[in-house]
Amino acid sequence: xxxxxxxxxxxxxxxxxxxxxxxxxxxxxxxxxxxxxxxxxxxxxxxxxxxxxxxxxxxxxxxxxxxxxxxxxxxxxxxxxxxxxxxxxxxxxxxxxxxxxxxxxxxxxxxxxxxxxxxxxxxxxxxxxxxxxxxxxxxxxxxxxxxxxxxxxxxxxxxxxxxxxxxxxxxxxxxxxxxxxxxxxxxxxxxxxxxxxxxxxxxxxxxxxxxxxxxxxxxxxxxxxxxxxxxxxxxxxxxxxxxxxxxxxxxxxxxxxxxxxxxxxxxxxxxxxxxxxxxxxxxxxxxxxxxxxxxxxxxxxxxxxxxxxxxxxxxxxxxxxxxxxxxxxxxxxxxxxxxxxxxxxxxxxxxxxxxxxxxxxxxxxxxxxxxxxxxxxxxxxx
Numbered sequence: 001x002x003x004x005x006x007x008x009x010x011x012x013x014x015x016x017x018x019x020x021x022x023x024x025x026x027x028x029x030x031x032x033x034x035x036x037x038x039x040x041x042x043x044x045x046x047x048x049x050x051x052x053x054x055x056x057x058x059x060x061x062x063x064x065x066x067x068x069x070x071x072x073x074x075x076x077x078x079x080x081x082x083x084x085x086x087x088x089x090x091x092x093x094x095x096x097x098x099x100x101x102x103x104x105x106x107x108x109x110x111x112x113x114x115x116x117x118x119x120x121x122x123x124x125x126x127x128x129x130x131x132x133x134x135x136x137x138x139x140x141x142x143x144x145x146x147x148x149x150x151x152x153x154x155x156x157x158x159x160x161x162x163x164x165x166x167x168x169x170x171x172x173x174x175x176x177x178x179x180x181x182x183x184x185x186x187x188x189x190x191x192x193x194x195x196x197x198x199x200x201x202x203x204x205x206x207x208x209x210x211x212x213x214x215x216x217x218x219x220x221x222x223x224x225x226x227x228x229x230x231x232x233x234x235x236x237x238x239x240x241x242x243x244x245x246x247x248x249x250x251x252x253x254x255x256x257x258x259x260x261x262x263x264x265x266x267x268x269x270x271x272x273x274x275x276x277x278x279x280x281x282x283x284x285x286x287x288x289x290x291x292x293x294x295x296x297x298x299x300x301x302x303x304x305x306x307x308x309x310x311x312x313x314x315x316x317x318x319x320x321x322x323x324x325x326x327x328x329x330x331x332x333x334x335x336x337x338x339x340x341x342x343x344x345x346x347x348x349x350x351x352x353x354x355x356x357x358x359x360x361x362x363x364x365x366x367x368x369x370x371x372x373x374x375x376x377x378x379x380x381x382x
Contacts, residue, residue, distance in 0.1 A: 031130040034118070035064045042125075051132060053104035064128060069100040069108055101130060110137050154223055161216055168212050176205045214341030218326060221348045226266045228353075233270065233306065234260040237295045240274040244282060252289055253282070258296035261304050265373055269349045276342040277308040277369050284367070285312030292366075303375060309368040314361040323359055346371070 025032045031048035033041050044059045052059065052067065094115055101111040111130050118125040179201045183190060190198075234257050241255055278293065285291035292311040297304050315323075324347040326340065346369075350357045354374025361367035 028129070031132075033059070033064055033128045033130070035126045035128065037124060039063050039065060048130070051103075051130065052101070058104070064126075067101050069102060098133070109134050157219065157223060161219065169209065172205050172208055172212075176202055179205070211341075214345075215326070218341055218345055218348060221269075221345060221352065224269075226269070226352060228264050228266055230262060230264050231267050231270070232260070232262055233265075233274075233297075234295075236267065236271055237274045237278070240271060241278055241293075244275070244279055251286070252291070253285075254290045254292045256294055258294070260295070260297045260306065263304070263373055265353055266349075269352070270373075273346050273349050273371065274308070276346050280342060280369075281308060281310035281312060281367075283312075284314075285310045288312065300372075303372055305370050305372055307368050307370045309366065311366040314363050314365050314367045316363055317361060320359060320361070324357065 026045045028045065029047065031051040032045045033048055034043040036042050041059050041062050041064055044056055046056075048054075048059065049056055054062075095112065099111055099113055100108045101113075102108050110133050112133050113131075114129045116127050118127050179198050183195070183198050186194065237257055237260070245253060245255070274295075278295075281293045282291065285293065288311050294309040295307070296309070297306045299305075324343045326344045347357050350371045350373070355372035357369065357371040359367055359369045
């Protein structure tokens with residue numbers, strides 16, 4: 001602000017001179033106070049009257065530091081109470097956050113006060129703007145409480161996971177152990193029907209163990225910290241396919257990766273996305289010879305959409321809303337093995353990256369799974 005040509009008063013009782021920029025200050029949403037070199041208020045806007053509860057005539061002549069509590073609650077280091085404004089005001093533009101300001105009725109509110117020097121013929125004056133941060137402090141408190149609740153839930157989850165891991169697996173191990181003991185004790189006397197029954201018991205124990213493992217894995221993904229870094233998704237997808245493609249003799253797979261843009265993501269989690277999608281493609285296209293699998297990407301609305309496509313058995317789109325739910329399967333276990341957790345895990349990983357995942361398919365004509373990684377994932381080189 002430019003200095004006024006008028007001489008400001010040196011005592012509270014001298015009438016306030018005309019201030020050229022008072023119209024602009026009146027329009028400000030913050031309370032504005034102008035103090036002379038003696039620390040006395042010589043002008044204020046209407047917002048200051050409303051916020052502090054004083055009339056303009058009551059504020060004129062009042063010491064600006066008298067508006068602060070002593071001591072100042074929750075003040076930052078170095079902000080010790082009255083005198084804070086006068087120690088800051090007449091040297092350089094400063095901000096004194098989280099000071100407690102007094103209203104006329106004696107109540108106080110947290111405020112952020114910005115002060116700026118104003119050179120005049122009367123000397124260095126000060127313009128102070130007072131912003132009520134009650135709503136912000138309330139929000140900060142709510143965020144703190146929610147953060148504490150989240151941490152408590154996190155700890156509870158870890159305790160739950162340990163309990164699930166121990167309390168459910170222990171009886172499963174016992175069932176499996178007793179089945180093995182029974183099979184050994186019967187020896188040669190074991191008939192075909194009892195042998196079949198014991199095998200069914202052991203198979204279901206193994207399946208239940210896989211379901212427990214998958215559920216714990218899925219739950220952990222809600223809490224695990226992301227470690228994003230620039231990476232090459234094409235290279236990652238190729239490595240995953242190489243590990244999965246231990247093909248039976250005579251089976252052929254036509255696998256191709258298109259141009260995939262560099263992105264920023266959690267490498268371990270993105271690897272799991274490709275692992276689940278590519279293993280599904282290999283599984284559901286195992287009766288095709290050759291199985292055709294494509295990994296690619298296309299631009300969409302200034303972003304990128306990755307996809308994994310196959311020529312497998314596909315599925316009916318009428319049931320596509322079930323694809324990414326926990327334990328949901330569109331094919332019977334007798335047709336294709338699995339726990340129904342893979343796509344649920346894919347969705348949770350993609351959501352943690354700020355993206356989305358969906359699928360398109362036709363029965364007996366293959367399926368395509370699409371996913372994005374969020375707006376912040378691109379523009380990086382691995």
